[in-house]
Amino acid sequence: MVSFKNRDIISIRHFNKEELLYILDLARRMDLVDHTDMLRGKVLASLFFEPSTRTRLSFESAMKRLGGMVIGFAEPGVTSAAKGESLSDSVRIIEGYCDIIVLRHYLEGSAQLAADVVEIPIINAGDGANQHPTQTFLDLYTIQKTKGTLEGLTIGFLGDLKYGRTVHSLAYALAYFGAEMYFVSPPSLRLPADFLETLKDRKVKCYEHESLAGISKRLDVIYCTRIQKERFADPIEFEKVRGVYRLSKTTLEEFGIKDDLKVLHPLPRVDEMDDSLDATDFAVYFHQARNGVPIRKALLAAVLGAIE
């Protein structure tokens, strides 16, 4: 039997297909109720060492809609981290003030480190370029809702595939559902070789390209990502790839696409996706952002044992 009670949510790799579907099903039920008090008396500590809008606010909204309370910070400058306190010490101390921790940190592996040193559950809200599992749950939920299934889809990932943690997590999860994957990026932002190998080991049909031209007609979903300036140590390297892709209604029509194509984006977008897409039936990224609340409600309720 699937149970999430007291489990850490660190990496999508820690969940099997049945567990992924369990959370999606729970989110569907959560979508039907707005406010409940199932987490009354519970406190969530929201620790964001890196900026965030959607993830942080949707977690806070989810907790409050379930009757719980939220403490925390949105940037580390106001915490003891600014005085040089280690992450391990910070989470050990904060553990005494809450029932669950949601953590975003710029170092990869930070959520696992936190989970190793505290007893209460840790939810990874993004650790550097590594994982962002709750984003993956909501991406899967959005694909399932808009395409009607997760099975056997052809997905194109576009943009920053090297540092884009949402791409890594989603590709890993979609491998359970027999997806065929096209990875489209400039050469300097290709999927890390070890990750590509992991997918191939899992018998995923995956292909690398530098353009959507010639492949766009095969795609059921395009998962577009921002090229993240903050991940580049060298600004010259960033300028070389900035604006290399710009999806618009016109470019998609020129490339040729399926009528029922859906375009997802974890947001924020900068210049990789034109406003002209927003009013089309392809665009589901605003729904995707909204789906963060039911998914996070489902995860909080399941991990805190309010739903068995």
Added chain:
Amino acid sequence: MKHLDVAAIKDGSVIDHIDSKSTLKVTEILNIQNEEQVVLVGMNLTSKFLGKKGIIKIEGKIIDQKEANKIALIAPNATVNIIKDYEVVKKFQIVVPEIIEGIVKCFNPNCVSNYNNIKAKQHVVNKKPIKLQCHYCERIMSTKDIVLI
């Protein structure tokens, strides 16, 4: 009588068939340098299998399988002989463990294990060829990426 390049010990452990270049690293990993009793180290000794091999003899210390496995990444062919009164009473091969701790540096410069004095830890996801997955950042290292701490 058989000639020994490195003198015999009465009681203790002998680590044999070490890749010669890794011999001193083995003493580091097993913290042999801080032993107070006699330690004999031989390098560049003739070996049928390795060409040149290293050997370490430690008087008065019994190395168990778990401890010996720490050297699996640098001396995968090594054998350990436990000596009692100049006789070999037990002999075992090194086995690649499931988890490697405090031996290999994560190759990802943005991994949390490279900060705050955190002990590096990897899960062995493949033994031949060796592939290690960082416990923290999940990146997978192959032999070419392995740097010992």
